[in-house]
Amino acid sequence: MNSSINRTVFYISDGTGITAETMAHSLLTQFEGVKFRPVRAPFIDSEEKAHAAVARINEAAQRDGIRPIVFTTLVDGKLSAIVHQADAFCLSFFESFLAPLEAELGAVCNHSVGKSHGSTNSTGYQSRIDAINYTLAHDDGITDRNLMEADVILVGVSRCGKTPTSLYLAMQFGVKAANFPLIPEDFERMKLPSTIERYREKLFGLTIDPERLSQIREERRPNSKYASLANCQYEVHEAEKLMRREGIRWLDSSSKSIEEISTTVMQEVRIERSEDF
Known part of the structure; x- marks a missing residue:
């Protein structure tokens, strides 16, 4: 990869996006010399918002002449599928880990939105x-x-x-x-x-x-x-x-x-x- 090329990076989440950004930052800092332009898209909790996020991603791809990198922590499978249709390199943290965890725990994920930040009553x-x-x-x-x-x-x-x-x-x-x-x-x-x-x-x-x-x-x-x-x-x-x-x-x-x-x-x-x- 040419390290002189800037890459737009999207953090897509159904919540605040803090988890996606934190985990992505840990990965991206391993690449010295590559410049990343962050775009945050929190609270993507409907199909309409997911399609709007895809439009923003595609606009960035056309503007930059290279596909953006997208990190998502979308739990809803339908919303995640929509985002993955974008002209981008998409990485879903939850999809990567939930299935193996379900197999290990012998339990099914409830796919609840916003669980990672807990309840204000906890x-x-x-x-x-x-x-x-x-x-x-x-x-x-x-x-x-x-x-x-x-x-x-x-x-x-x-x-x-x-x-x-x-x-x-x-x-x-x-x-x-x-x-x-x-x-x-x-x-x-x-x-x-x-x-x-x-x-x-x-x-x-x-x-x-x-x-x-x-x-x-x-x-x-x-x-x-x-x-x-x-x-x-x-x-x-x-x-x-x-x-x-x-x-x-x-x-x-x-x-x-x-x-x-x-x-x-x-x-x-x-x-x-x-x-x-």
Whole structure:
């Protein structure tokens, strides 16, 4: 395949399309140098919408001069068959796995739409909502109330990735994640803030390359001491020294995705979450 050719990629789903896009992204990132143009088509839950999706796919094929790639998580066989009539290379995640699972489980799939995201009344859904509310309330050291309820407490210098990681943990896994910034006063004392010291077993640290940190901070406070490379080098060095002294597990977030960071946190802190299906 010519890697210089851009390919339009459709994510077709009867729900939000998050499952299709996530699984497809895992596959497409294996192809370096190939550029993909994503098109999302969620809530395809009728034949009319399926035919409209096919029309969009065919228009893209004609415009690009090459057939698009289509990833679908359509459960309804009729809708899936319609989409597969498009001038495209179609991959259906559910059709690939449901039949083998039916054979293995000795059970028949009920082909219910939207099952992967569960009910808003399920225990798993409610636990994620509770975790999100908790995480938002305990962002950036806003409060030290109810820290005993936290599953993990992230520490590190400002803008090293604590907040997005905390929110991802809450939204994806229902983890109650608090986060606290390490500040110059902590470095002068070379000691953890007393509010979190008692929860040492829940602590996990993040660090970051000083140059990368300076770039991130420049976007927030241009030409400030806060964003200067010298200050970032100082803060990162002192934070890492403090975490080593206190025996806190930590990782460098500079070149890692939120997914990678969150998975490492889950593994290192030994957080397990069971969700209702």
